[in-house]
Amino acid sequence: MKLTSKTLTTQAKEAILEMINNSLDVMTKLPSENELSARLGVSRNTVREALKTLENDGVVSTRHGVGTFVIRNSNNIISNITILDSFTKIITSHGYIPGSLSNYVDIRPCSDEIASKLGVNPGEDILYIERIRTADGVPVIYVEDYLIYKEGMYEEYTKVQTQSLFDFWNKYGIKMAFSNCNIKAVVSDDKLMKALRLKESKAMLYLQQTHYCTKGIPVMYSDSYFISDKFDFSLIRKVMD
Numbered sequence: 001m002k003l004t005s006k007t008l009t010t011q012a013k014e015a016i017l018e019m020i021n022n023s024l025d026v027m028t029k030l031p032s033e034n035e036l037s038a039r040l041g042v043s044r045n046t047v048r049e050a051l052k053t054l055e056n057d058g059v060v061s062t063r064h065g066v067g068t069f070v071i072r073n074s075n076n077i078i079s080n081i082t083i084l085d086s087f088t089k090i091i092t093s094h095g096y097i098p099g100s101l102s103n104y105v106d107i108r109p110c111s112d113e114i115a116s117k118l119g120v121n122p123g124e125d126i127l128y129i130e131r132i133r134t135a136d137g138v139p140v141i142y143v144e145d146y147l148i149y150k151e152g153m154y155e156e157y158t159k160v161q162t163q164s165l166f167d168f169w170n171k172y173g174i175k176m177a178f179s180n181c182n183i184k185a186v187v188s189d190d191k192l193m194k195a196l197r198l199k200e201s202k203a204m205l206y207l208q209q210t211h212y213c214t215k216g217i218p219v220m221y222s223d224s225y226f227i228s229d230k231f232d233f234s235l236i237r238k239v240m241d
Helices: 011-021 031-042 044-056 087-093 112-118 153-160 163-171 190-195
Strands: 060-063 067-070 077-080 097-111 125-135 138-148 174-187 201-214 216-228 231-234
Touching: 011 031, 011 044, 031 044, 044 060, 060 087, 087 112, 087 125, 097 153, 097 216, 112 138, 112 216, 125 153, 138 190, 163 216
Parallel strands: 077 231
Antiparallel strands: 060 067, 097 125, 125 138, 138 216, 174 201, 201 216
């Protein structure tokens, strides 16, 4: 399959991922960069960047001088847990259309628990956002976000309903740098089943994340519940030299 003259690295990535999902088993060696370049009709540099992205996503692993091997060929939404991306970007990068079924927002006093995570005093105002995130209209994530409140933030969010909260923070000159993430395995309760339109209990991946800006200050805490048969979180572990 040749790519068009408008080819981008993401299109090359999608073409390679399609090839992996359709015909390659785990631990199969991918064709060389030269072969992929010829097959896709793009430069070796484009192929190299696409493979680097797939390695970050936990789909392939490259060993210098040996080759690039498939380490995951799932059609699930795959995310490298060591890379901090917005859910909107993760969903979009896998060819799905991101959306929200529900978008509840209010200003509320900060609880003791959330205050300790954000480094503020209990009772201070925070912006609370509750959403069901979708991929191609299918519910895949239930998330509750607690944001350090800034004047006018409620009015701004309710006006624009920004999909990506990382982009929303950019409006205030704040860029996310990293998060402290704790992962647990849980089973969906009645609340999650109703929110995600589940007909039966399912295993969920529960992420508790405190997000920090480039100044190292916590600005947002999130409780996120992922349907485990829709998402794969990967982590590349390497032997130190």
